[in-house]
Amino acid sequence: MPRKEYLAELRQNPEKLKEFKLKQNIYWEKLKNDPVRHEKWKTTHRNERNRHYHKHKQKINEQRKIEYMSLSSGQKKLLIQQRKEYRIKKRQIIIKSWGNKCQNCGYSDYPEILQFDHKIALYRRTNNIKKKVSDHMLSDVIKHPELFQLLCPNCHILKTRREITELWKNKIKK
Numbered sequence: 091m092p093r094k095e096y097l098a099e100l101r102q103n104p105e106k107l108k109e110f111k112l113k114q115n116i117y118w119e120k121l122k123n124d125p126v127r128h129e130k131w132k133t134t135h136r137n138e139r140n141r142h143y144h145k146h147k148q149k150i151n152e153q154r155k156i157e158y159m160s161l162s163s164g165q166k167k168l169l170i171q172q173r174k175e176y177r178i179k180k181r182q183i184i185i186k187s188w189g190n191k192c193q194n195c196g197y198s199d200y201p202e203i204l205q206f207d208h209k210i211a212l213y214r215r216t217n218n219i220k221k222k223v224s225d226h227m228l229s230d231v232i233k234h235p236e237l238f239q240l241l242c243p244n245c246h247i248l249k250t251r252r253e254i255t256e257l258w259k260n261k262i263k264k
């Protein structure tokens with residue numbers, strides 16, 4: 091029986107549902123108490139979730155492509171310009187709200203060249219640190235000022251260079 095139908099049947103039968111929940115709780119407790127199995131479960135679960143996510147994203151991208159192709163050339167130009175303006179506006183809002191200067195050296199001559207830096211380093215694939223907050227969403231960036239900082243390009247590249255060399259040192263030690 092497919093899982094969806096099975097769950098629908100369970101919902102109509104409260105006694106069976108209780109039994110099912112009890113069984114589930116026992117399963118979870120067993121899983122939590124067994125760290126090896128728990129780790130295994132986590133990785134498989136993550137892979138599955140990633141697969142679903144990519145499928146979903148592909149669908150949306152294809153839809154967007156079709157919509158974009160159906161536009162006239164004037165509409166396309168307008169859309170591109172709107173996106174550009176939105177990005178510039180977003181940058182300006184964040185830079186203004188964070189004080190218009192590099193938080194390391196204080197550079198402030200041209201605030202529009204300041205860059206966003208993750209205070210806690212993110213290397214993604216190499217060190218398995220997950221991205222908790224997206225830096226693309228304006229609301230996220232404003233809600234979590236403790237995770238980001240403004241740096242001038244010079245300070246930013248120096249900081250990331252230091253972090254990368256440290257990471258490699260640690261890797262060689264291991």
Ligand SMILES: [Zn+2]
Nearest residue numbers: 192195242245
């Ligand atoms: Zn700086």
